[in-house]
Amino acid sequence: METVWPRGVVVTAALCIAVAAPQAASASDWHLQASVSQEFEYDDNFRLSDDNEETLWGFTTRPRITLETHTPTVDLLFGGEVNYSAFPDKTDENSFDQRLDGAISRKGPRSRVSLNGAFSRQTTRTSEDEDTGRDFSDAVRLSGSGGLSGSYLLTELVSVGARTGGVVTTYDSDEFDDFFNVSAGPFVSVQLTQKDSVQIAGNYSRFQRTSGLDRESDAFSGDVTYTHVFTEQIETSVRGGANHVRTDLQELNGSTVVSRTENNSGFEAGFSVTYTEERGRLTGSFDRALVPSGEGRLLERNSVRLNASYRATPLVTVDLTTAFIDQTSADDDGTDRTFFSVEPGLVWQFLPDWSFRVAYKFRAQERESEDRAYSNGARASVTWRMPGWGARGGVK
Numbered sequence: 001m002e003t004v005w006p007r008g009v010v011v012t013a014a015l016c017i018a019v020a021a022p023q024a025a026s027a028s029d030w031h032l033q034a035s036v037s038q039e040f041e042y043d044d045n046f047r048l049s050d051d052n053e054e055t056l057w058g059f060t061t062r063p064r065i066t067l068e069t070h071t072p073t074v075d076l077l078f079g080g081e082v083n084y085s086a087f088p089d090k091t092d093e094n095s096f097d098q099r100l101d102g103a104i105s106r107k108g109p110r111s112r113v114s115l116n117g118a119f120s121r122q123t124t125r126t127s128e129d130e131d132t133g134r135d136f137s138d139a140v141r142l143s144g145s146g147g148l149s150g151s152y153l154l155t156e157l158v159s160v161g162a163r164t165g166g167v168v169t170t171y172d173s174d175e176f177d178d179f180f181n182v183s184a185g186p187f188v189s190v191q192l193t194q195k196d197s198v199q200i201a202g203n204y205s206r207f208q209r210t211s212g213l214d215r216e217s218d219a220f221s222g223d224v225t226y227t228h229v230f231t232e233q234i235e236t237s238v239r240g241g242a243n244h245v246r247t248d249l250q251e252l253n254g255s256t257v258v259s260r261t262e263n264n265s266g267f268e269a270g271f272s273v274t275y276t277e278e279r280g281r282l283t284g285s286f287d288r289a290l291v292p293s294g295e296g297r298l299l300e301r302n303s304v305r306l307n308a309s310y311r312a313t314p315l316v317t318v319d320l321t322t323a324f325i326d327q328t329s330a331d332d333d334g335t336d337r338t339f340f341s342v343e344p345g346l347v348w349q350f351l352p353d354w355s356f357r358v359a360y361k362f363r364a365q366e367r368e369s370e371d372r373a374y375s376n377g378a379r380a381s382v383t384w385r386m387p388g389w390g391a392r393g394g395v396k
Contacts, residue, residue, distance in 0.1 A: 058087030266290030
């Protein structure tokens with residue numbers, strides 16, 4: 001099925017680029033940054049299967065380039081990345097992925113308008129943090145996304161704005177369904193005190209499956225986020241809100257297609273904590289929600305995430321990434337899942353432009369009533385960062 005982008009999105013993007021790009025292009029303050037990584041990876045159960053464990057090892061080459069410029073009124077950034085992965089023992093898992101992204105911001109004395117977009121072609125072996133946790137090894141995913149946001153400062157303490165965005169995703173396999181998702185909504189931000197702020201936001205989103213049986217979902221939500229800065233090092237935020245979801249879908253009952261409509265109300269709540277000091281950073285968050293997933297299903301979902309890094313010496317940094325996801329399908333469609341991953345790593349800056357990273361990754365997953373699956377993996381990579389080119393030596 002041919003993907004057709006909404007005409008309003010295309011026209012808006014073209015107007016923003018036409019206005020902002022010439023002003024940025026006339027500036028001489030361009031910066032170029034590039035890097036190349038060579039990575040080795042090993043996994044003793046890369047499909048996270050409970051009854052058919054398969055080992056995978058191989059190499060990935062990952063070049064990345066960014067080009068950006070900044071003027072008093074315009075910020076402009078373009079980036080691109082290519083990943084080529086080769087696995088000698090399983091050549092059918094070889095992949096060649098690409099990603100392009102860009103962002104334009106137009107700044108005024110009291111306003112700001114930003115436009116961003118990205119396109120990716122990706123082969124994923126498991127969806128991991130996504131909603132299903134299924135094996136995607138035999139599918140190539142094409143995805144295009146874009147967003148537009150604007151804000152205006154009414155007073156020194158109050159600003160208003162709106163944002164909209166969307167994503168179109170297709171697979172080269174009939175096993176997975178193509179879909180698109182669009183959303184839009186306003187927001188109001190208020191600086192209560194020097195350390196306290198609150199944002200009130202509303203949002204409408206629409207999910208529509210574009211292959212297979214019909215599934216359409218309309219969701220209305222509103223939430224409030226309160227942020228408090230305890231010290232220069234510690235910042236916390238608390239978020240809560242409600243939503244209402246209407247879903248029209250078709251299902252197979254034997255050989256008969258049955259249509260039905262569901263109306264559900266849910267909630268979203270969570271908090272996050274960030275600690276920053278001269279040599280390290282720690283970010284943790286917890287979220288609980290009853291919301292439609294990226295594929296339009298209604299899910300009760302709890303997630304905990306933790307990211308930390310600490311510079312032990314001027315040349316050595318240790319880092320840690322963890323994620324825990326527990327979800328239950330509200331419409332019993334087979335997406336109940338518990339997932340956990342932890343990845344500790346170490347980075348050694350052995351030359352000014354060269355670094356070496358080694359990491360261990362453990363994953364565990366249980367879907368429906370299946371036995372729990374585990375995997376142990378290792379990564380080692382060498383990265384070269386090209387010295388920044390430009391009037392000020394580049395911006396990272």
